[in-house]
Amino acid sequence: MDYDVIVVGGGNAAFAAAVSARENGAKRVLVLEKAPKEKRGGNTHFSGAVFRFIYDRVSELDRFVPDAERDYPGFHRGVQPYPKEAFREDLMRVTQGRSDPELAGILIEHSYDTMCWLQETGKMEFELALSVMGVRVGNEVKWPRGAMIRTAHEGVGLSRTWFKTAEQMGIEIRYETGAQRLTQGESGRVTGVVARGPDGMATFGAKAVVLACGGFETNPEWRLRYLGSPWDHAKVRGSNFNYGDGLKMALDIGAMPWGHWSGCHATPINAEAPDYGVQHLTDKTNRLSYFLGVMINVEGKRWIDEGADINSFTYAQYGGLILKQPRSLVYQIFDGKVLSLLEPRYSTSEPFRSDTLEGLVKQLQVDHKQALKTLEEYNRAAGRGGPFNPAALDGVHTDGIEPKKSNWAQKLDTPPFVSYPVTGGITFTFGGLKITKDAQVVATDWKLIPGLYTCGEMVGGLFHYNYPLGTGLMSGAVFGRIAGRSAARA
Ligand SMILES: Cc1cc2nc3c(=O)[nH]c(=O)nc-3n(C[C@H](O)[C@H](O)[C@H](O)COP(=O)(O)OP(=O)(O)OC[C@H]3O[C@@H](n4cnc5c(N)ncnc54)[C@H](O)[C@@H]3O)c2cc1C
Numbered sequence: 001m002d003y004d005v006i007v008v009g010g011g012n013a014a015f016a017a018a019v020s021a022r023e024n025g026a027k028r029v030l031v032l033e034k035a036p037k038e039k040r041g042g043n044t045h046f047s048g049a050v051f052r053f054i055y056d057r058v059s060e061l062d063r064f065v066p067d068a069e070r071d072y073p074g075f076h077r078g079v080q081p082y083p084k085e086a087f088r089e090d091l092m093r094v095t096q097g098r099s100d101p102e103l104a105g106i107l108i109e110h111s112y113d114t115m116c117w118l119q120e121t122g123k124m125e126f127e128l129a130l131s132v133m134g135v136r137v138g139n140e141v142k143w144p145r146g147a148m149i150r151t152a153h154e155g156v157g158l159s160r161t162w163f164k165t166a167e168q169m170g171i172e173i174r175y176e177t178g179a180q181r182l183t184q185g186e187s188g189r190v191t192g193v194v195a196r197g198p199d200g201m202a203t204f205g206a207k208a209v210v211l212a213c214g215g216f217e218t219n220p221e222w223r224l225r226y227l228g229s230p231w232d233h234a235k236v237r238g239s240n241f242n243y244g245d246g247l248k249m250a251l252d253i254g255a256m257p258w259g260h261w262s263g264c265h266a267t268p269i270n271a272e273a274p275d276y277g278v279q280h281l282t283d284k285t286n287r288l289s290y291f292l293g294v295m296i297n298v299e300g301k302r303w304i305d306e307g308a309d310i311n312s313f314t315y316a317q318y319g320g321l322i323l324k325q326p327r328s329l330v331y332q333i334f335d336g337k338v339l340s341l342l343e344p345r346y347s348t349s350e351p352f353r354s355d356t357l358e359g360l361v362k363q364l365q366v367d368h369k370q371a372l373k374t375l376e377e378y379n380r381a382a383g384r385g386g387p388f389n390p391a392a393l394d395g396v397h398t399d400g401i402e403p404k405k406s407n408w409a410q411k412l413d414t415p416p417f418v419s420y421p422v423t424g425g426i427t428f429t430f431g432g433l434k435i436t437k438d439a440q441v442v443a444t445d446w447k448l449i450p451g452l453y454t455c456g457e458m459v460g461g462l463f464h465y466n467y468p469l470g471t472g473l474m475s476g477a478v479f480g481r482i483a484g485r486s487a488a489r490a
Helices: 012-023 042-046 084-094 101-109 111-120 154-168 220-227 245-252 315-323 336-341 344-348 357-362 368-381 471-489
Strands: 002-008 029-032 050-052 126-128 135-137 140-142 147-151 172-174 178-184 190-197 200-211 264-270 294-297 330-334 352-354 417-429 440-442 448-454
Touching: 002 012, 002 190, 002 471, 012 029, 012 042, 012 154, 012 200, 012 471, 029 200, 042 154, 042 471, 050 111, 050 471, 084 101, 101 111, 101 471, 111 471, 147 154, 154 172, 178 200, 178 245, 190 448, 200 245, 200 471, 220 417, 245 448, 264 315, 294 368, 315 417, 352 357, 357 368, 357 417, 448 471
Parallel strands: 002 029, 002 200, 029 172, 200 448
Antiparallel strands: 050 147, 126 147, 135 140, 178 190, 190 200, 264 417, 294 330, 330 417, 352 417, 440 448
């Protein structure tokens, strides 16, 4: 049977495309999901589901979180507007000015109206992301601007709602069906996909195909090839189905690679985390409160400014830097003053504990003498400036040590002292395909590939070196919606 639109993948970008295609007149829409039903949903299922988007007035958030003021008195007064310029500034700062300006413009410009579309058409429910984005200061909760709202039940809710909405719209979903190759007519137009399903090989014809099947983060051979060593040893935070299949299929027919192919998103995670994401653990292995303490490597040395910026703007880069430390192992160390401020996700593992720094260090697999020296030097240098404020760049810094700590550099002087071992876990890769503003795939002759569209992690050019929290899902939704509309019109 032939379809109007085939969407390859079962994550946020794929469903934004499938639902948009249906909404824009495509009658027969097919979603191919390589994973079995119980592992469906790609990285989207594992995500914290925080979305970064623009708003000029805080009241524009009311439609997503109508009870915010009741639940968190002072919400409207405390949250700063997040206009286009602020999103652009954040994106360009962390990507060292390299984010593709056209794609960045589309992402930013359409972020708010796509949130409204997710709510109305996608049937998403939203809530404030208290556990990861809210910081309690006294009796109030402080919120960062731009990225503080997530779907209810996080990625699990986001993914579940997408499948439900798609089914209600009559979109066909085939599980355990991995696309392997695109078919093309003599004109070069993409005419469908060849996939391996439960009953063997099958060819599905379509007027247009949207590739939305993730990056190559799960594939150790491609990670080594493009990211280098030791990425082939990295733990994978999310789906174990994203092997770069869609990228390969598109490159095989001449699609243009675009963006930062040696770059990826990786975060500090529990060193004992499983090798791949586990459905029920979702993103709970993250260890992102490092800015409140210090990190030492197995040589017993600090090696980075833990307080360089708000963690939403450093976490996606620090995972890779941790991975490159000796044995890809680092210890986060905190004192009693900040334990109540650690993200709730820390409660999913037991830390090392002691009433003295010496007693703590002895339990870690580090050079003990050097580690104690590092912590004593840090304590002599720390505590300059202030006052301490976990909700803002507070300027509490160190003096006279390398690397310095620029913010939140309180002394480690209050027992109990605790330490969490962490490694770097890969989330997704940045390298992708070049697309037009209509999400159509461009070939290496700079012409368009008729009938082929892409979205989500497969889009190249947006992220380089680093990434501002909450942008992956927003990008998937914005470009998925555009890709679905373009595919329906094709
Ligand atoms: C632990 C974790 C937490 C995160 N938290 C956030 C967050 O809070 N905010 C945010 O913005 N981003 C977050 N992200 C990133 C975000 O999840 C991704 O950017 C986003 O989900 C990517 O969507 P996607 O649809 O492109 O890919 P995915 O959601 O990964 O979907 C890819 C789909 O393609 C399928 N597939 C793969 N190969 C084939 C094939 N050959 N044929 C058919 N199907 C195939 C997969 O099974 C999967 O269903 C997080 C990621 C992780 C892992």
